[in-house]
Structures are given as C-alpha cells and as structure tokens.
Amino acid sequence: MSLAREGALGRTWIIARAQSSGRGRHGRHWVSPPGNLYASLLLIDEVPMRHAPQLGFVAGIALAKALRKCAAHEYLRLKWPNDILFDGAKLAGILLESAELPDGRFACVIGFGVNCAAAPRDLPYRATALAEIGAPSRSPEDVLLHLSDAIVGALARFAGGADFETIRAEWLSLAAGLGAPIKVDTAKESFSGIFRTIDSSGRLIVDTTNSTRIIEAGDVWLAPQTGSFA
Known part of the structure; x- marks a missing residue:
C-alpha cells in the first residue's frame, strides 16, 4: 500500500522471491520460503469502495483458471472466502487490503500466495504444492504469466462491480463444499x-x-x- 501512497499507478504487480514476514488473513504469520509465488496486484480506482470485498472472488476465479493451466488438472476448487484447494488440500491463498488514499484515490491490493515448490507443514489443515501434485508448469514465473492474463479477463467481466452476478456464478461453479x-x-x-x-x-x-x-x-x-x- 506504500507504493500507492507514493503515487504508483494501478494494475502494478509487486513480486517477492521470499518473505520474512509473510502475512495471511487476520494478520496470521504465513511461511514464505523461496520457490513459491508471492505476488501483489495494486489496483487504483478499479471499483467503488462498496464493491472492494468482491474483488476477492474476482481474484479467486482468475487464480483458479491460472492454476488449472499450470497443473493440467481440473480438480481445483475455491473455498470461501479466499483459498484454492487441490483434492481438499490448500494450494494457494488470497489476501485483500484496501484503503482510501490522502489524494482521494481508492486503492486495493490483492495478494496472491501459491505453493509452487513446497507447502508449509504443521498446519491445522492439509496443504500441497504444484511440485507435489506433478504439475507440468510449476515455477512462480509460469504461474504469474497465466495469472496476469486471467486477472485481466476477470476484471473485465466484473466491469467495475457492475456485473458481480457473472463472477458469482463462475465462483459457485468452482466452490468447494457447496451443498455439503x-x-x-x-x-x-x-x-x-x-x-x-x-x-x-x-x-x-x-x-x-x-x-x-x-x-x-x-x-x-x-x-x-x-x-x-x-
């Protein structure tokens, strides 16, 4: 968010090779070793403030599409509100942060964390990585290439918040645990x-x-x- 306050333009990607202070939802510590993807997309005035929480679903379907291309596997599901699962194990997560800037612009940062080379252990749930499931494309660069394309399409379908129903339908088609x-x-x-x-x-x-x-x-x-x- 500091880049936004310094005047950075929207749709700017920020990439890290590793994170010493990785952060998940509710400020939880997230293990962030080298070899995985840690990427954040800065959006400026992309949507009205009231539609900002829906960007998590836009990001979810974009990331699922990207990971399906990398994994060459259809068995990927979205878990509310922000996880990507492979066969029930967490493969990736999304973190959303937003703020009104001093100059009146509205900034959102969508953080993406993808287990490419390795998954964290000692968690209260199962986790996996692209390398562990035998994905043909498993490098952070491969994932980011597909993700950057997919997010452009998803944002276009979202239409600045005017068409969440399309995003909602896509998200539900990939939802884990629906009806269960x-x-x-x-x-x-x-x-x-x-x-x-x-x-x-x-x-x-x-x-x-x-x-x-x-x-x-x-x-x-x-x-x-x-x-x-x-």
Whole structure:
C-alpha cells in the first residue's frame, strides 16, 4: 500500500522471491520460503469502495483458471472466502487490503500466495504444492504469466462491480463444499450447517437446523469424508 501512497499507478504487480514476514488473513504469520509465488496486484480506482470485498472472488476465479493451466488438472476448487484447494488440500491463498488514499484515490491490493515448490507443514489443515501434485508448469514465473492474463479477463467481466452476478456464478461453479456440511468459525462463535450459496455481496449463506445464517467474515472447514463433524 506504500507504493500507492507514493503515487504508483494501478494494475502494478509487486513480486517477492521470499518473505520474512509473510502475512495471511487476520494478520496470521504465513511461511514464505523461496520457490513459491508471492505476488501483489495494486489496483487504483478499479471499483467503488462498496464493491472492494468482491474483488476477492474476482481474484479467486482468475487464480483458479491460472492454476488449472499450470497443473493440467481440473480438480481445483475455491473455498470461501479466499483459498484454492487441490483434492481438499490448500494450494494457494488470497489476501485483500484496501484503503482510501490522502489524494482521494481508492486503492486495493490483492495478494496472491501459491505453493509452487513446497507447502508449509504443521498446519491445522492439509496443504500441497504444484511440485507435489506433478504439475507440468510449476515455477512462480509460469504461474504469474497465466495469472496476469486471467486477472485481466476477470476484471473485465466484473466491469467495475457492475456485473458481480457473472463472477458469482463462475465462483459457485468452482466452490468447494457447496451443498455439503461445513463448520464456520467467526470471531464470536463456531457452528455447523449446510453451505447453501453466496449472496449478491459475496457473503456466505449457511442453513443450520434452526435458521439461515449470513456470514461476512470467518473461517470455513469442510466436512471430513464421514460427511459430518460429529
């Protein structure tokens, strides 16, 4: 975001070979060794502020498209709100940050982290890497090449926030756990239910035994192979 405050133009890519202070959602530390892709895309006045959260879904379908080309495999899924899974294991993640600049411009930074050479261990969930799944194209450069093309197309379809319905439909076609049991952890509670859909704002819609819940922020856990969390 510092580049934006210094006057950088929109659609600028910032690439790192490794990160000593990698950051995930909610400020969590993220292991960032060399050999993986760590890229951020700066957008300036790309969308009105109210549509900024939807850019995460735009980025998700673009990254999924890029990784399908690299992996030569269709079994990639999107997990709400910002993960890319291969056979249930995390392959990549997205982080969104936005701010109004002192000069009145609105900046968004979309951060992409892709496990190309190696995946972090000792996590509370499974993770994998392009090298581990035998992807024909597995270098950070290959991924970035496909991603930079895919994001241009996805942003065009989004039309500055005017056509989230197209993005929503694409995202749902790749959604992990749709129609199945999930567990949701929010800042205040944990509960289980059926992942029904995402709404016109990108919020998670979950049917529980007693009600339909609308979630703006949280962590989603897919049901194990038993089909329940019991």
